Amino acid sequence: MRVLIVPSWYPTEERPNAGIFFKEQAIALQEQGLEVIVAYPELHSLKELKKRKFKRGFYHKIEDGVETYRIKEYNFLPKIKRGSGIIYYWKLKKILVKLIEAGKKPDIIHAHSVLWGGWAAAKISKEYKIPLIITEHSTAFVRGLIKEYQKPFIREAFHEAKRIIVVGPGLKKELKKYAKQEKIVLIPNIVDTSFFKPSVVVRKNDQFRFFSLAFLTHKKGFDVLLKAFARAFKGSDKVELIIGGDGEERGNLERLAVDLGIEKQVAFLGELSREQAVMEMQKCDVFVLASRFETFGVVFIEALACGKPIIATKCGGPEIIVNQKNGLLVERENVEELTEALIRMKANYNQYNKDEIVADCHERFGKSSVCEKIIQEYVKAINSKGEL
Numbered sequence: 001m002r003v004l005i006v007p008s009w010y011p012t013e014e015r016p017n018a019g020i021f022f023k024e025q026a027i028a029l030q031e032q033g034l035e036v037i038v039a040y041p042e043l044h045s046l047k048e049l050k051k052r053k054f055k056r057g058f059y060h061k062i063e064d065g066v067e068t069y070r071i072k073e074y075n076f077l078p079k080i081k082r083g084s085g086i087i088y089y090w091k092l093k094k095i096l097v098k099l100i101e102a103g104k105k106p107d108i109i110h111a112h113s114v115l116w117g118g119w120a121a122a123k124i125s126k127e128y129k130i131p132l133i134i135t136e137h138s139t140a141f142v143r144g145l146i147k148e149y150q151k152p153f154i155r156e157a158f159h160e161a162k163r164i165i166v167v168g169p170g171l172k173k174e175l176k177k178y179a180k181q182e183k184i185v186l187i188p189n190i191v192d193t194s195f196f197k198p199s200v201v202v203r204k205n206d207q208f209r210f211f212s213l214a215f216l217t218h219k220k221g222f223d224v225l226l227k228a229f230a231r232a233f234k235g236s237d238k239v240e241l242i243i244g245g246d247g248e249e250r251g252n253l254e255r256l257a258v259d260l261g262i263e264k265q266v267a268f269l270g271e272l273s274r275e276q277a278v279m280e281m282q283k284c285d286v287f288v289l290a291s292r293f294e295t296f297g298v299v300f301i302e303a304l305a306c307g308k309p310i311i312a313t314k315c316g317g318p319e320i321i322v323n324q325k326n327g328l329l330v331e332r333e334n335v336e337e338l339t340e341a342l343i344r345m346k347a348n349y350n351q352y353n354k355d356e357i358v359a360d361c362h363e364r365f366g367k368s369s370v371c372e373k374i375i376q377e378y379v380k381a382i383n384s385k386g387e388l
Contacts, residue, residue: 001378002035004099004106004130006092008117010040020274021137021298022112024192025374026066028367032375037104038068041091041120043075043084058094069095081149085116092120096128106130108378113138114157115150122157131381134158135165135187139219139293141174142316154178162381165374167296170316185377188320189298190370193362195274196305198354199282207240208346211284211308213277213299214291216247221290221313221332223249223256228290228338230260239265239346244280246271281306286345291315292332304361307354311341321365326357 005026010019023038030036059070071091077083099105109132111121118134125132134157140146146154158164158179165187166172172186210229214220222243233239243253243266250268257263272280281287287303287310294317300310301321310327312318322329328345330337363369 001108001375001382002037002104002106003029003378004096004109005029005036005038006109006111006117006121007038007040008111008113008115010038010042012042017271017274019112021189023064023066025190025371027064028190028192028371029374030066031367032371034375036066037099037106038063038066039092039095039099040068040070041088041095042070042072043087043091044072046074046076046078048074058098069098071095081147082116082153085119085153088116089120089123092117092124093127096124100128108133108382110135110374110378114154115140118161119153119157122160125160131384132161133163133165133377133381134161135167136171136175137167137295139295139316142170142295143219143293151178158183162384163377165377168294168317169319171295186320187373187377188365188370189296189301190367191298191301191305191361191365193305193366196278196281196302198307198358207238208286208349209284210239210241210286210288210342211244211280211303212241212287212289213244213272213280214289216243216245216249216253218249219292220245221292222253224333224335224338225288225290226253226256226260226262226266227335228342229266230262231335231339232342233265234260234262236265241266242269242280242284243267244269244272244277277302278306281308284308285349286311288342288345289313290332290338291318294318297321301361301365304357304365307358309345309349309352309357311338311345313338323360325360326352 007019007022011023026036026038056072075084109121109125109130111118111134114134121132155178164179164184167189172184175184229241257266281303287308290313294315296317300312300318303310304326312322312329313332315332328341330341
């Protein structure tokens with residue numbers, strides 16, 4: 001089976017972690033014996049034109065073992081609301097034509113997120129009669145950020161798709177507004193258990209370490225986490241909070257840590273590579289993230305794969321991740337409840353079994369388990385003569 005992966009965003013030289021989960025899923029599907037090809041029209045804003053960080057044009061090479069086609073281009077239609085979608089479609093079609101000419105017409109197209117990869121893939125699907133599956137990841141749906149002009153294009157793309165995969169329960173509920181309920185199926189993201197795994201790491205101190213990792217934006221709730229941590233452990237030289245990631249809120253968060261009097265207990269590491277993320281996961285005692293919105297929360301299963309208990313919020317995604325074996329779930333934006341969870345987790349830390357956490361993670365979110373479910377949907381879509 002030949003699968004064409006069409007991501008709405010994907011790792012680039014400038015942003016190596018963007019869409020990294022799409023790439024890891026493509027690699028995992030190929031490991032299951034599928035022929036996987038990635039087609040990514042890599043669009044940049046006109047603001048970058050002066051910087052000329054890259055050369056426009058067609059690129060074809062093997063990236064981490066996966067055959068990848070890129071067309072690097074600028075969005076020359078910035079004033080048109082769906083300008084980037086139009087250009088994405090033009091460039092995606094160019095890639096598909098090259099694939100067909102090379103005798104590599106895909107059996108199925110799997111697009112990640114409807115805007116705009118999924119929408120462009122839907123037009124290709126209809127034109128070339130190739131079955132389409134769209135996996136939706138965007139928090140824009142659960143945050144109420146979908147614009148009116150986008151809604152017809154979303155419905156158009158979802159109508160063309162044989163199946164719509166969602167990664168979390170909150171997203172499944174929201175997408176019922178745009179597509180038939182029977183088309184929507186929940187399949188979680190995968191974790192690379194060969195990369196994120198337990199390790200015996202010797203730390204230089206004996207402090208109890210909470211670790212958090214995400215882009216430092218409002219929706220990730222780091223302000224809530226800092227307030228809760230201060231209420232729970234301010235002044236304790238035996239407890240620390242390590243924060244990985246960078247973003248627009250970093251300055252505000254660093255000032256908040258000072259205002260709360262916990263700056264000596266909190267460390268901001270900045271953006272981390274995947275290797276650094278693994279190391280920090282392995283070094284911590286507990287992973288915590290106080291998100292306001294999540295469609296899933298891959299960082300949680302990465303922590304679980306390392307054998308770490310987690311604290312998460314009821315924000316649309318983690319509800320299917322957290323259970324009695326692996327952690328605690330609290331209401332979002334509730335400082336008092338998160339404070340209690342931090343204290344309880346530290347007090348009862350020894351009750352969590354690392355091996356049980358890892359085994360449960362592998363069973364639910366490991367490559368083979370998740371890929372099997374995706375491949376089943378591929379087979380159904382290919383064999384279906386009409387709508388599923």
